[in-house]
Amino acid sequence: MNEQPITIQSWPSAILHLDADAFFASCEQAVNPELKGKPVVTGKERGIVAAASYEAKARGVKRGMRIFEVKKVCPDAIILPSDYETYSLFSVRMFEILRRFSPDVEEYSIDEAFIDITGLRRLYHGSYEKIAHAIQETIEKELDITVSIGGSLSKVLSKIGSKHKKPRGITLIPGRDIHLYLKDLPVGNIWGIGPNTAALLQKLGINTAIEFAKKDEDFIKRYLSKPYIEIWHELNGRSIYPVTREIKSSYQSISKAKTFTPPSKDETFIYAQLSKNLENACIKTRRHNLAASRLIIFLRMQDFSHSGIEIKLNSPTSYPSTLFNALKEGFKQIYRHEKLYRQTGVVLAGLMPEDKVQRTLFDDNVKIEKMSKIYSAVDSLSKKFGKHTVQHGCSLPTKSQSQHEGERGDVPQRKLNILKGENNRQRLGLPVLNIRI
Amino acid sequence: MKASSDKLRKRIDYISSFYRNNSRMPTFSEIANITGLRSKNAVFKLVNRLESLNYIARDTQGRLIPVSIANPVKMLGTVEAGFPSPAEEELADTISLDRLLIQNPSATFMLKVSGDSMSDAGILPGDMVIVDKGQVPKSGDIVIAEVDGQWTMKYLKKRGEGIMLIPANHKYKPIKPQNELKIAGVVTAVIRKYK
Numbered sequence: 001m002n003e004q005p006i007t008i009q010s011w012p013s014a015i016l017h018l019d020a021d022a023f024f025a026s027c028e029q030a031v032n033p034e035l036k037g038k039p040v041v042t043g044k045e046r047g048i049v050a051a052a053s054y055e056a057k058a059r060g061v062k063r064g065m066r067i068f069e070v071k072k073v074c075p076d077a078i079i080l081p082s083d084y085e086t087y088s089l090f091s092v093r094m095f096e097i098l099r100r101f102s103p104d105v106e107e108y109s110i111d112e113a114f115i116d117i118t119g120l121r122r123l124y125h126g127s128y129e130k131i132a133h134a135i136q137e138t139i140e141k142e143l144d145i146t147v148s149i150g151g152s153l154s155k156v157l158s159k160i161g162s163k164h165k166k167p168r169g170i171t172l173i174p175g176r177d178i179h180l181y182l183k184d185l186p187v188g189n190i191w192g193i194g195p196n197t198a199a200l201l202q203k204l205g206i207n208t209a210i211e212f213a214k215k216d217e218d219f220i221k222r223y224l225s226k227p228y229i230e231i232w233h234e235l236n237g238r239s240i241y242p243v244t245r246e247i248k249s250s251y252q253s254i255s256k257a258k259t260f261t262p263p264s265k266d267e268t269f270i271y272a273q274l275s276k277n278l279e280n281a282c283i284k285t286r287r288h289n290l291a292a293s294r295l296i297i298f299l300r301m302q303d304f305s306h307s308g309i310e311i312k313l314n315s316p317t318s319y320p321s322t323l324f325n326a327l328k329e330g331f332k333q334i335y336r337h338e339k340l341y342r343q344t345g346v347v348l349a350g351l352m353p354e355d356k357v358q359r360t361l362f363d364d365n366v367k368i369e370k371m372s373k374i375y376s377a378v379d380s381l382s383k384k385f386g387k388h389t390v391q392h393g394c395s396l397p398t399k400s401q402s403q404h405e406g407e408r409g410d411v412p413q414r415k416l417n418i419l420k421g422e423n424n425r426q427r428l429g430l431p432v433l434n435i436r437i
Numbered sequence: 438m439k440a441s442s443d444k445l446r447k448r449i450d451y452i453s454s455f456y457r458n459n460s461r462m463p464t465f466s467e468i469a470n471i472t473g474l475r476s477k478n479a480v481f482k483l484v485n486r487l488e489s490l491n492y493i494a495r496d497t498q499g500r501l502i503p504v505s506i507a508n509p510v511k512m513l514g515t516v517e518a519g520f521p522s523p524a525e526e527e528l529a530d531t532i533s534l535d536r537l538l539i540q541n542p543s544a545t546f547m548l549k550v551s552g553d554s555m556s557d558a559g560i561l562p563g564d565m566v567i568v569d570k571g572q573v574p575k576s577g578d579i580v581i582a583e584v585d586g587q588w589t590m591k592y593l594k595k596r597g598e599g600i601m602l603i604p605a606n607h608k609y610k611p612i613k614p615q616n617e618l619k620i621a622g623v624v625t626a627v628i629r630k631y632k
Contacts, residue, residue, distance in 0.1 A: 031546075033583065033588070033621065034588075093542075093543040093544075096542070096543045097543055141544075141570065141571065142541075142543055142544035142570050142571050143543075143544070143570075144570065144621075383458075417549070419547075419549070419565065419630075420630045420632075421630055428547065430545060430546060430547045430567075431546050431547070432546065432547045432548065432549070433546045433547065433548040433568060433581070433621075435548060435581065435588045435621075436551050436552070436588065437548070437550060437551065437552055437554075437581065437588055437589055437590040
């Protein structure tokens with residue numbers, strides 16, 4: 001029964017999923033061409049592998065590995081600090097290139113996108129596969145990085161396609177071939193099915209994606225909830241999840257976390273790190289005109305164990321000044337003396353649109369109004385002169401030591417070699433090639 | 438005439454700075470806000486005027502598209518001394534420095550020059566060059582290339598069947614690629630910032 005095609009329609013809809021290959025490492029190789037063909041690893045400043053080039057992966061380097069382990073398994077690996085500025089420039093350009101092909105582009109993450117190309121065959125005088133190739137070639141030519149593309153009738157299926165062959169792969173799965181790709185795919189490898197659901201499905205005798213897809217609707221509805229019913233439809237070639245054009249504007253929560261090296265015992269310094277994270281999270285919250293009703297704080301120790309606390313706020317806000325009391329309180333509860341800390345983080349949750357916030361009788365409206373004026377001034381100063389032009393005093397101790405002390409090499413090249421007219425806060429929005437000529 | 442053109446000039450500036458700050462064109466009610474116009478009809482007239490002067494355009498759905506309003510740097514046109522300039526009608530269409538220097542935004546990179554092999558072409562050590570990866574290199578272009586494992590910036594010249602890389606400094610010799618030539622991009626501009 002599993003040999004039978006799921007649908008005989010080839011392309012009722014065509015959705016591509018694009019996944020850049022070892023994105024951060026590839027960007028490094030693009031701006032430092034002499035690194036091509038060599039094992040490159042990024043994430044030096046955090047002490048953990050953020051991305052590894054395919055050459056490094058071939059030598060056994062994996063994401064999330066500790067840097068000292070990398071030096072053991074691959075002694076000649078080139079270990080670089082992350083240069084998020086350059087990666088973001090590449091990411092933006094990648095999406096711009098995609099929008100040349102179709103207006104329906106969803107920026108799923110920094111290095112992943114969904115593109116709805118339904119109906120574009122006539123425009124490009126060729127098959128969907130030809131369009132996928134054109135996208136891959138354009139990105140490789142203009143950005144010098146490779147991407148893998150999967151294409152099928154739905155998002156879930158196109159994601160299976162992009163994983164099928166990497167790097168520089170193109171895998172198109174027309175309706176009549178879906179069953180071939182689901183045959184050997186473990187059910188836990190489907191996008192959206194986590195370990196718990198996979199375990200449940202296995203109890204029900206479902207091990208592969210094809211077994212899941214071929215179950216009848218009554219069975220699925222009896223045992224599973226809505227998100228999984230949707231995945232089931234998607235696997236059967238019925239597109240449920242639309243490709244959404246807008247840049248992400250609705251957030252469940254906004255979080256900011258930063259690691260610092262070397263780890264620290266200094267209470268003031270650790271609290272300053274935390275308050276800087278809070279400021280950053282608030283900046284982002286205000287940028288999206290939101291207000292948070294819950295504040296979550298966490299601290300991570302050198303041995304990677306962590307502690308956290310959640311605080312419910314009296315009234316939703318996006319201004320650090322109104323949050324510092326809660327922050328201090330929470331910090332006191334979870335901070336342990338004499339422990340070495342490596343990371344602090346802040347999550348603002350329970351977000352709602354700023355203009356929908358219900359003020360209570362006990363809110364000090366004059367103060368809130370003042371706050372909103374102060375912070376809109378702070379935000380416009382930041383826009384003009386760079387982030388953190390105006391900062392809260394309690395975040396200042398973060399400046400007493402650089403975020404990642406140690407070798408000079410822990411700062412990306414781009415930040416060391418600034419151009420005339422640039423400063424530490426604001427740099428030219430063009431990637432800079434690192435070639436000696 | 439003078440007063441009305443000043444007023445127009447100011448309104449253009451407001452819209453222009455809105456565009457620069459927000460990276461999008463204002464809506465009609467936003468235009469009313471920033472220019473101080475009190476009715477949508479007045480805004481509508483202003484928009485029509487700016488459209489006829491080619492400062493802005495409209496797409497098929499009536500949304501505003503910046504034309505010359507997006508560009509803060511004004512090209513200096515020819516000036517006839519003593520003749521009162523009929524300001525707004527004659528303003529030359531302008532483009533920004535960005536647009537002047539960058540043809541292909543998603544494929545453009547910067548590179549800091551360290552060597553002097555192109556000094557006679559006016560490219561000195563410390564200069565920044567703008568490199569376009571999207572262009573097809575032609576004979577006569579200055580290119581960034583990898584020749585037999587070495588990176589270099591030279592003139593690309595087609596000589597009969599072969600390809601030569603020619604320096605612009607007599608201290609260096611032309612290079613004839615032996616095994617491999619990879620062209621990373623075409624140099625489209627050089628920038629030297631003094632201050």
